[in-house]
Amino acid sequence: MGNSQVIGIDVGGTAIKLGRFSQDGTCLQSLTVATPQPQTPEAVLAVMVDAIAQIDVDNQTIAIGVGTPGPADATGRIAQIAINLPGWQNVPLADWLEAKTGKPTVIDNDANCAGVGEAWLGAGRQFQNFMLLTLGTGVGGAIILDGKLFVGQRGAAGELGLITLQPDGPMCKSGNQGSLEQYTSIQAIRRRTGKEPAELGMLAQAGDVNALAFWQEYGRDLGIGLASLIYVLTPQAIVIGGGVSASFEFFFPAVQAEIDKRVMPTSRMGLQIIPAQLGNSAGMVGAAKLAWQKFRI
Known part of the structure; x- marks a missing residue:
């Protein structure tokens, strides 16, 4: 699986950023879409699934990592709360995305993702x-x-x-x-x-x-x-x-x-x-790294 890839996603209040990454951290393609208003979990999920399809046309990717604006649970499955997004309480986002895409998914807090991104390719190296x-x-x-x-x-x-x-x-x-x-x-x-x-x-x-x-x-x-x-x-x-x-x-x-x-x-x-x-891409990069770590094939 030398040429396999993952998708890193950063969900924000105004924009959702996605990137398709190789194992060495090269971003092969990226896409930014507007966060739907109001930012309900169902509306955000629909936009994410559509964007994933656009960035993964030939179905090359093996896993998905997502950063959300608030704490995730210890298993990396549930967005427990997103302080600045309405209606986000105990959202089983990983389950939802896996059901829609068929790809194993891990989620974490957006700042944690940024930290992992900076550790991997940025100021924390x-x-x-x-x-x-x-x-x-x-x-x-x-x-x-x-x-x-x-x-x-x-x-x-x-x-x-x-x-x-x-x-x-x-x-x-x-x-x-x-x-x-x-x-x-x-x-x-x-x-x-x-x-x-x-x-x-x-x-x-x-x-x-x-x-x-x-x-x-x-x-x-x-x-x-x-x-x-x-x-x-x-x-x-x-x-x-x-x-x-x-x-x-x-x-x-x-x-x-x-x-x-x-x-x-x-x-x-x-x-x-x-x-x-890494500027605005830190969260997306870190989410991709978490996907690699969790699903090291």
Whole structure:
């Protein structure tokens, strides 16, 4: 089966990205389709099945991996909840896709998929122990320990964005208050500034004093959150991905300063804080890698 292939799928609130991958990580074909509105599980399934047929015309693929926006169960079969998608509760997505396509399917949280993608082909390649934070609509996380994804007892570990930053801060959909996500997500940036992260990035690039000050404050909040995570895991690296990471250069100095101040040298020796490398394709790449791992033929 030297030339066999898998499909990696990243299900997001606005777009579904699919790629057909060979075993070395080469993407042979990719496709992005709009997520149906409303994003009910049945509607999303129909769009996925149609897109899979388009990307796998000659039925070359042997397995499917899917990243969904929320925790999957420990067996990689059920999308337990998708915080930002309506009606997604205990959706047996792997069963559904297998029934429609006849191909073995594994699912995981989208940030876990991004972490696996970065570990395979991106910024995490040279590290056995690292964590990924995705700074997007929400803030997701992934933990790679000894080269393997750490998912905890029931599959839901690594929700790094949901740790508490300010006990009395804004309510989070998770039920937590003042979670790291409520200070560092795209939605949090809009709430705090009335602007889009990309605009704040361009303003900072042009030397705008207010934008530069905002990114400094942002980096401080992120650094405070990371300090807690570093004490627990002492990783070799922290990889920063998601849409907001486009402004990494503007918030990184404040992140580093905060970590240097708050974390004992014994816990941060040699720690690297680096931007992710795979951009928007990380989730799709990681989903493909999970398919390879699960169904190594």
